[in-house]
Amino acid sequence: MREGQSSFTALAVTAGRLIAGVDPYARMFLSEALERYVDRVSNERAPWTNRLTLGFVAHIAHRTLAIDDALLEASERGVRQVVILGAGYDARAYRLDGLAKTTLFEVDHPATQAQKQSVAHHLSPRVQKLRHVPVDFTRDALEDKLESAGHNKEKPTTWIWEGVTMYLDDASFLSTLESIGHRSSIGSRLVVTYMKRAGRFGAMTLSVLNGSVFSIVGEPLRLSLYPDDAKSACEAVGFSVIRDESTRLWGQRKGHPLKGYRMIPEHVLVADRIG
Secondary structure (H helix, E strand, C coil), X not given: CCCCCCCHHHHHHHHHHHHHCCCCCHHHHCCHHHHHHHHHHCHHHHHHHHHHCCCHHHHHHHHHHHHHHHHHHHHHCCCCEEEEECCCCCCHHHHCHHHCXXXXXXXXXXXXXXXXXXXXXXXXXXXXXXXXXECCCCCCCHHHHHHHHCCCCCCCEEEEECCCHHHCCHHHHHHHHHHHHHCCCCCCEEEEEEEECCHHHHHHHHHHHHHHHHCCCXXXXXXXXXXXXXXXXXXXXXXXEEEEEEHHHHHHHHCCCCCCCCCCCEEEEEXXXXX
16 A cells, blocks of 8 residues: 555455445445445445456455354354454444443554544444554564563454455565464464466466555455365465355355355455464
8 A cells, every 4th residue: 555545455355345234334334435336236246346446346245244243153162352453444343233241452554544443433342342453564563562562372263354465465474474373372363365376367467456456456366276285375374275266156155145156265264373
């Protein structure tokens, strides 16, 4: 993202969640012009918008709901800390009743976080405690920032790393994963999304996305992984993969109504620290 500006992709994801109807709080983070546009294409026109955006709306809806499922599963078994890495305009702290006993840490770039707080300051979180942790992942030590914010590494944590890894280089991805491992006790859960690397067509898809959108807005895609490599990286820091699936497969498995072609080859991986 460009210095001093909130993330373009954070706004795009927020608009996608609102169009798909999976986040009623998304509206407040949009500009008036973008809000008017979203109102025109939401509800009965959402399937048409999904086709126009090459499946982006369905992808974001299913990614959001798949992560909600994994998060609430962990909460039901007693995990009381949640860390959202690259939180953007995530509203889980405000919309999920199942987190009432949870301390939630929102970690994000200072510019995006400041913009979000200026809009959401009047809302009452549904979590027990909400803590904001400003971190520039390219410069700051994540573990030090979390320690200062009161995160307890001796207690289980659910880590949500949604829509971030594809913007990191290999070293940043692995060092962040290592920090997660250091601060995860037995019983912790990792929910991470990543761009799947899949042959020539997959490489062409990522190249088109990069050239047409992401590089232009200053947020180029850098990292894609084979599923086996994503699994190995998680296992190296003590997590066992429970499931790893595309958002399309999740939507099919859950019978979600938004369907269609997906240009974004992103997976949702869920892993637990068992021992």
